[in-house]
Amino acid sequence: MTARSTLSQDELKTLVGQAALQYVVPGEIVGVGTGSTVNKFIDALATVKDSIRGAVSSSEASTARLRALGIAVFDANEVASLSVYIDGADEIDGQGYMVKGGGAALTREKIVAALARRFVCIADESKRVKTLGAFPLPVEVIPMAAAQIARRFAALGGQATLRLKNGQPLVTDNGQHILDVRGLAIADPLAFESDVNQWPGVVTVGVFAHQKAQVCLLGTTAGVQTLHF
Numbered sequence: 001m002t003a004r005s006t007l008s009q010d011e012l013k014t015l016v017g018q019a020a021l022q023y024v025v026p027g028e029i030v031g032v033g034t035g036s037t038v039n040k041f042i043d044a045l046a047t048v049k050d051s052i053r054g055a056v057s058s059s060e061a062s063t064a065r066l067r068a069l070g071i072a073v074f075d076a077n078e079v080a081s082l083s084v085y086i087d088g089a090d091e092i093d094g095q096g097y098m099v100k101g102g103g104a105a106l107t108r109e110k111i112v113a114a115l116a117r118r119f120v121c122i123a124d125e126s127k128r129v130k131t132l133g134a135f136p137l138p139v140e141v142i143p144m145a146a147a148q149i150a151r152r153f154a155a156l157g158g159q160a161t162l163r164l165k166n167g168q169p170l171v172t173d174n175g176q177h178i179l180d181v182r183g184l185a186i187a188d189p190l191a192f193e194s195d196v197n198q199w200p201g202v203v204t205v206g207v208f209a210h211q212k213a214q215v216c217l218l219g220t221t222a223g224v225q226t227l228h229f
């Protein structure tokens, strides 16, 4: 597919959202992520809704959009496995490792991704990085552990701030809070994810290394590039 050099970021998101339809398996349930790029995918999915059974969703926001478009949403507990999970990313590196959680849905995203045999990341080219960490790393935490976890990140050189919404701590779909951690350069994403996951009070760290992407559909001014990892 070719694209004009004037495509906006929103148009690039539309392109990759539509391109992801090629990974949707007819007759099956598809795993659906969260975010503005995934919203483009959901809109595209609605055009083929009669050919699929439905979706497992990673957030209340995606569930509402899927249902509004007439796509059945299954509980993750009803599904033993999925062929594919399609989601965006805040950063993706050359190995398919990602930072996610800009939309605060990282925990459910990781749960649905773990059900899937293939993670297809859809992203515009601004998300491609050499090293993860320039985007503030989202970490979902149990509220009473937030300060303790922030101190542990400070010891690693990171500055953690509590994510706010309308002046109050943002509450996730799971009833927890989000820390955004600046100043990290994540050289070994697999080890980092394993380590931070052990800290008491961490629900989910937004490094997706153990649940990495196998494919990335990257929206560029030259068209959609397909990267395999």
Ligand code: 5RP
Residues within 6 Å of the ligand: 033, 034, 035, 036, 037, 038, 087, 088, 089, 090, 099, 100, 101, 102, 103, 104, 105, 106, 109
């Ligand atoms: C939500 C996510 C999103 O996939 C990520 O923030 C990218 O979002 P967008 O497509 O809006 O840029 O992880 O928790």
